[in-house]
Amino acid sequence: MATPGPEQINHAMAGFDALYGLELLDISDTDVYAQVTVRDQVKQPMGLVHGGVYASMAESMASLATAVAVHAQAETAMGLSNSTSFLRPITRGVVHAHATRIHRGRTTWVWDVRFSDDEDRTCAVTRMTIAVRPLPAPQKPPSAR
Amino acid sequence: MATPGPEQINHAMAGFDALYGLELLDISDTDVYAQVTVRDQVKQPMGLVHGGVYASMAESMASLATAVAVHAQAETAMGLSNSTSFLRPITRGVVHAHATRIHRGRTTWVWDVRFSDDEDRTCAVTRMTIAVRPLPAPQKPPSAR
Amino acid sequence: MATPGPEQINHAMAGFDALYGLELLDISDTDVYAQVTVRDQVKQPMGLVHGGVYASMAESMASLATAVAVHAQAETAMGLSNSTSFLRPITRGVVHAHATRIHRGRTTWVWDVRFSDDEDRTCAVTRMTIAVRPLPAPQKPPSAR
């Protein structure tokens, strides 16, 4: 089975990621590129992109790339911690994000995510720690017992 | 002018907070209570509440309470860093959040936020650092120049 | 075998903890109390207690308490992340520290540490995540092979 690419993942985007408008541009086990178009629905009351949007993008990018990479070895990925620093507000245009893997351990992966505005200024940074754990054994349906 | 209460703030809720469904229950300059009802729109692909939802709630609760408190002294509040640890997934019911101020400095306030599920188990924790800065001087309209 | 108490641990204190002067006062699997007496050797150039001292105390307190607790089940403990916020400088007296466990998971424990001065003002806070892993299998001595 081929590893899903960004088009397939975007096509299947649902839940919270679809709600705030995550768009994946490129995904591998070392780098992820994604973006969110700024609109009122992603802003806080003063008209800036809400801090939670950066944290959400980082969470999804790092979790997804790790999950795709470890799936072949019957493992799953789950956010352990998300630490975001806000450096400069974004008020319009596009929130650009680039996640880089900085550690691939047996039980944790660590990613750095850089967020930039349309002038390529660094606006926020996130450090994401992702736990890698064995996939839960599949549950058999009751009739099969 | 009276400090706005949770009803007034909920009534005016807009942008990202309205999108993911933040409901404020109580707000003061030392404690904030809020919640989000779990539904598919706040979940990640495995059916758990998305990590970004916790980060977003913490960001809004701490920023809002600080902003309301410092507004009288002509200052504004803005998230500086948001550090969230994920301890136990929530899949249904309500995400309950309680923010407690642990530091009130001249230029930064620090809040701890605890997230719990309907059984009151701690599911995530956030440490929020909020910058307190002078309000920008009001801009005169062009005709007044 | 009885769990070691603070006197036994202090007596065996070596390495970095001995260098900067960690004194354990009480230790259990949910709470640890410790202190460091302020002296020039723990200060930075401006005469304040060095930020690294708080981080070091938190690291040792959380790691040690977790390690003692999981040793019986043949597991070991190791710091995964240490996030310290500095709220108010300490320049003299004693750095008092109280670590509280806020999560006991299968693979990670999370502790909050509060640092205070002689007037019991909160001066720094640390969130420590400790990884719990199986102990490496004991190595047999060469003669036993």
Next chain:
Amino acid sequence: MATPGPEQINHAMAGFDALYGLELLDISDTDVYAQVTVRDQVKQPMGLVHGGVYASMAESMASLATAVAVHAQAETAMGLSNSTSFLRPITRGVVHAHATRIHRGRTTWVWDVRFSDDEDRTCAVTRMTIAVRPLPAPQKPPSAR
């Protein structure tokens, strides 16, 4: 007055930095290189370099470089938060550290520090936020009033 270089700063190294053995190799307002030679005095009980040593190095490197840079404009620098992730233990040789400034704001600077072992493997990373504040006005001696 010339900006002090690493030799001058090392010569004046005192307090905690001298205690654990910080050696500055190069310092500018965008990059700092430093190291600590591994010895028993910087280890934790299991023989690994103590997590607090990484946090301490990052704290000093970022604070010092920021302080030197803002001194000319009558400002001072002070650690606001230190967030360190531990990726791979170091047990011998030298702890190599490289701090890179990722943000220079009016009131905060943010630095990323990468720690590596003698094989240049990433062993820990720190994100340091440094507050930049006006220098306290010099106090006149009582007789001068």
